[in-house]
Amino acid sequence: MSQEKFYITTPIYYVNDRPHIGHAYTTILADVLARCHRSTGCDTFFLTGTDEHGQKVEKAAAKRGMTPLEHCDETVVRFQELWKKLGITNDRFIRTTQEFHVRVVQEILQELYDRGEIYRAEYTGWYCVGDERFFTEKDLVDGKCPECGREVTAIQESNYFFRMGKYRDWLVDYIQTHPDFIQPAFRANETLGFLRQELGDLCISRPKSRLAWGIELPFDTDYVCYVWFDALINYISGVGYKTDDAAFRRWWPASCHLIGKDILTTHTVYWPTMLKAIGLPMPKTIFAHGWWLTGNTKMSKSLGNVVNPMDMIERAGVDAFRYFLLAEMSPGNDANFSEAAFLARYNTDLANDLGNLLSRVSKLTVRATGGRIPAPGAPTEAEAELNAEVDSAVAAMKRGIADMKLDQGIGAVLNAVRAGNRYLEKCAPWTLAKQGNTERLHTVLFTAAEALRRIAVLLAPVMPEKMARLGEVLGYACGTLGSIGDLDRPGDLAGRTMSETEPLFPRILVESAPDQPARPVKPAKAAQTVQVSNRPEPAELITISDFSRVQLRTARVLEAMPVPDSAKLLRLRIDAGGEERQLVAGVARHYTPQAITGKTIIIVANLKPARICGVESQGMLLAARVGDELRLLTIDGDLPPGAVVG
Ligand code: MSP
Numbered sequence: 001m002s003q004e005k006f007y008i009t010t011p012i013y014y015v016n017d018r019p020h021i022g023h024a025y026t027t028i029l030a031d032v033l034a035r036c037h038r039s040t041g042c043d044t045f046f047l048t049g050t051d052e053h054g055q056k057v058e059k060a061a062a063k064r065g066m067t068p069l070e071h072c073d074e075t076v077v078r079f080q081e082l083w084k085k086l087g088i089t090n091d092r093f094i095r096t097t098q099e100f101h102v103r104v105v106q107e108i109l110q111e112l113y114d115r116g117e118i119y120r121a122e123y124t125g126w127y128c129v130g131d132e133r134f135f136t137e138k139d140l141v142d143g144k145c146p147e148c149g150r151e152v153t154a155i156q157e158s159n160y161f162f163r164m165g166k167y168r169d170w171l172v173d174y175i176q177t178h179p180d181f182i183q184p185a186f187r188a189n190e191t192l193g194f195l196r197q198e199l200g201d202l203c204i205s206r207p208k209s210r211l212a213w214g215i216e217l218p219f220d221t222d223y224v225c226y227v228w229f230d231a232l233i234n235y236i237s238g239v240g241y242k243t244d245d246a247a248f249r250r251w252w253p254a255s256c257h258l259i260g261k262d263i264l265t266t267h268t269v270y271w272p273t274m275l276k277a278i279g280l281p282m283p284k285t286i287f288a289h290g291w292w293l294t295g296n297t298k299m300s301k302s303l304g305n306v307v308n309p310m311d312m313i314e315r316a317g318v319d320a321f322r323y324f325l326l327a328e329m330s331p332g333n334d335a336n337f338s339e340a341a342f343l344a345r346y347n348t349d350l351a352n353d354l355g356n357l358l359s360r361v362s363k364l365t366v367r368a369t370g371g372r373i374p375a376p377g378a379p380t381e382a383e384a385e386l387n388a389e390v391d392s393a394v395a396a397m398k399r400g401i402a403d404m405k406l407d408q409g410i411g412a413v414l415n416a417v418r419a420g421n422r423y424l425e426k427c428a429p430w431t432l433a434k435q436g437n438t439e440r441l442h443t444v445l446f447t448a449a450e451a452l453r454r455i456a457v458l459l460a461p462v463m464p465e466k467m468a469r470l471g472e473v474l475g476y477a478c479g480t481l482g483s484i485g486d487l488d489r490p491g492d493l494a495g496r497t498m499s500e501t502e503p504l505f506p507r508i509l510v511e512s513a514p515d516q517p518a519r520p521v522k523p524a525k526a527a528q529t530v531q532v533s534n535r536p537e538p539a540e541l542i543t544i545s546d547f548s549r550v551q552l553r554t555a556r557v558l559e560a561m562p563v564p565d566s567a568k569l570l571r572l573r574i575d576a577g578g579e580e581r582q583l584v585a586g587v588a589r590h591y592t593p594q595a596i597t598g599k600t601i602i603i604v605a606n607l608k609p610a611r612i613c614g615v616e617s618q619g620m621l622l623a624a625r626v627g628d629e630l631r632l633l634t635i636d637g638d639l640p641p642g643a644v645v646g
Helices: 021-039 055-063 068-085 099-114 165-177 185-194 227-232 245-251 261-278 309-316 318-328 339-369 381-402 406-427 429-435 438-459 464-473
Strands: 005-009 043-051 092-095 118-128 133-135 153-162 205-207 220-225 256-260 285-289 292-294 335-337 508-511 528-531 552-562 570-575 580-585 600-604 610-612 615-617 623-626 629-632
Touching (some): 005 245, 021 068, 021 256, 021 292, 021 309, 021 318, 043 068, 068 092, 099 118, 153 205, 165 185, 185 261, 220 227, 309 339, 318 464, 339 406, 339 438, 339 508, 381 406, 406 438
Parallel strands (some): 005 256, 292 335, 508 528
Antiparallel strands (some): 118 153, 205 220, 552 570, 552 600, 623 629
């Protein structure tokens, strides 16, 4: 985080594709990292763009009766418009058909050719049109492309080769001595595994007789350049290599190339050896993230399970979509996308937890002071507890940015949000107002608003529009909320004017499909309604920290008796581990008092006491039910009462 400059890139996307959730994820992740670095005062450059040469583009254009460039000019707009919609703050959008890029690629080719790094030879092998890659006989899997499983074509032709193989030992040593170079570490091992076999030279040309849509080789006009060799160079041409020396010196080497795991070899073998031959320093980190899957399978057009970002944006808005992608995926691993999980996280984290905290604080403040955020009085332990939770969210977010663990940073911020709601319940400012305890009331309102201010700063890179709105409610004009770099210093909140607000994240009512039981979703003001498709998906996903709020314990039933006037209820006296409690349980139709006495059961130990049929119940037991059948949850073996379950 304290780096002097931060240069981040995404892969350049095939211009032919329709942007989907995978493209959106990489670009949003890069955007959030760029915003985070800018927010800490770090000089930042963010590059994305499109990969526009190659056979697929040539074929698609021919089919539409257009020139390849006309086709690209039309399709590139899909990416540019989506990035605008998603609030992407790239500093440059590079297209590999731009003249400056073509010139840089040609100059590099000529120099490498002049230095003998590129040579001509006969080539025999196999070619995958889909991946635009060559394979040797031994690379093939069951005679098919090892990458995509499609048919390959036998090819024999004269071509140009880059002497990649001679850099193998150097590359192995570089990877081993630079642990940050390929991240996560298991991807470095994958590359080292690949490098255990002999590394061949790389075919970097295509005869125009087979493919004309590419950058012409400057030393042989019968050929164009292999699309990957051309595309990788965008990372240096995009920051001024051979066109703007000052810019290039300022930004290169890149801090982070973000890629998906499927393009690891091209980035961790081809690209470093190309840079070595050109004579340029290596990027600091190449980070390969996992894939978004649907229903735990790879997305593909033929399976019809490709998630279109626009559908999700329409349901819950851009910021919620950005939030979901970043909160849900732990960047090295795959993640599963489901609409139900998206809506459940929206309703839980954003509508219930964050949105609720904001509306409570704004309403209470407007009621208590007319909106003026009061200066706090002397803090108590409750304030210290909440402040500590927010401090640890700040630290976790900074670690998350530095170590590419944004999901963990976001998780810590949401814990702070929940701590804010618990703080309000504990301090009950509504009661303080009734009691006329103004000093304490002011302390509580200030502390909760200050927690919200810091939370908004931490989440602003992920949800820029919503957090700017939250800032406005706290009395900060758009763009003046401050940055992550300022969070260790005291803010200037007291004295600002807070306004009441519409729900920041209106709850979305999730209607079950007709043959599914209705989902328990509270009705709310200004709620939107969407229909969730009838897929076998979990109803509402919770995080591990949500789950850890529920304290499950073993308990022994000491005594049981019927509850008067109830056929369903038993009153149980239980040993909950060093303390006796009374539970009321709806199990009388399934267990007699004798049958249940002496059993070790599982209880929710931190449930608020409630009166059921006039009898107090201090907790709840767990049971499983199918139709009319009900069975208690017990434990497998013998453990004393009070043992933690989880
Ligand atoms: N044009 C090349 C990259 C050249 S970079 C010098 C390319 N383009 S792509 O459009 O096919 O893919 C771009 C990125 O999208 C890759 O990083 C790929 O991993 C990512 N994704 C494609 N499908 C994905 C998911 N389902 N999930 C996450 N990312 C995935 O490859």
